[in-house]
Amino acid sequence: MISFSHVYKRYPGGYEALKDVTLTIAPGELVYITGHSGAGKTTLLKLVAAIERPTSGSIIVNGQNLAQLRRSAIPYLRRNLGLVFQDQKLLFDRSVFDNVMLPLEVSGFDRREAARRVRAALDKVGLLNREKALPITLSGGEQQRLAIARAVVGRPSILLADEPTGNLDTAYAHEILDVFAAFNRVGVTVLVATHDEAILRSHPGRVVTLKQGELVA
Numbered sequence: 001m002i003s004f005s006h007v008y009k010r011y012p013g014g015y016e017a018l019k020d021v022t023l024t025i026a027p028g029e030l031v032y033i034t035g036h037s038g039a040g041k042t043t044l045l046k047l048v049a050a051i052e053r054p055t056s057g058s059i060i061v062n063g064q065n066l067a068q069l070r071r072s073a074i075p076y077l078r079r080n081l082g083l084v085f086q087d088q089k090l091l092f093d094r095s096v097f098d099n100v101m102l103p104l105e106v107s108g109f110d111r112r113e114a115a116r117r118v119r120a121a122l123d124k125v126g127l128l129n130r131e132k133a134l135p136i137t138l139s140g141g142e143q144q145r146l147a148i149a150r151a152v153v154g155r156p157s158i159l160l161a162d163e164p165t166g167n168l169d170t171a172y173a174h175e176i177l178d179v180f181a182a183f184n185r186v187g188v189t190v191l192v193a194t195h196d197e198a199i200l201r202s203h204p205g206r207v208v209t210l211k212q213g214e215l216v217a
């Protein structure tokens, strides 16, 4: 479960990106966070992942109060989170397979079990037949699906995606939302930040809207 209670986030310099946000997301929910540019969507996701800390208010993620979380506990929190963020670039000199393998390598997985999991993740996003390809040879939509495979290979209970359809054509954007819906159907809690409300019409889910840092719906 994810629970925000009266959360404020003020960045150094004084800008108040979130104001009095109270929100509960049940395990297994699929939630789209929408709103204008600068509304606070990215900030909300960063707070869930403890990339940023709230200025005040409490945030509970999987039973842990993030306001009190010690730095040393952050890796344990992140183990249950899959992140699809713009600043997490693919490694363009490594194969599709190796890009997805990387997070498992870092956490010291048995190589054979890791390879099995990598292929399972690639299969779920429809890229199993491209495992030897270099990311540069993939379409924009395929690259985004690769980023999702990398985010889910550790089998997180919560998947956070920031503008995952940002620079994709509508057809690719729908494909990406289909992938999230499929993960959600097997029980993963999914939060997707997007300013593109049009593509959501064909994808059911709860829609949460931010306006200048405040929840409006």
Ligand SMILES: Nc1ncnc2c1ncn2[C@@H]1O[C@H](COP(=O)(O)OP(=O)(O)OP(=O)(O)O)[C@@H](O)[C@H]1O
Residues within 6 Å of the ligand: 011, 012, 013, 015, 016, 017, 035, 036, 037, 038, 039, 040, 041, 042, 043, 044, 195
């Ligand atoms: N590290 C930071 N330092 C100072 N201000 C910040 C920082 N990060 C974000 N902001 C400001 O907080 C506000 C909310 O930003 P945020 O990225 O959460 O919005 P957003 O809804 O995701 O917007 P976009 O759709 O453009 O990505 C913006 O006005 C932004 O300039």
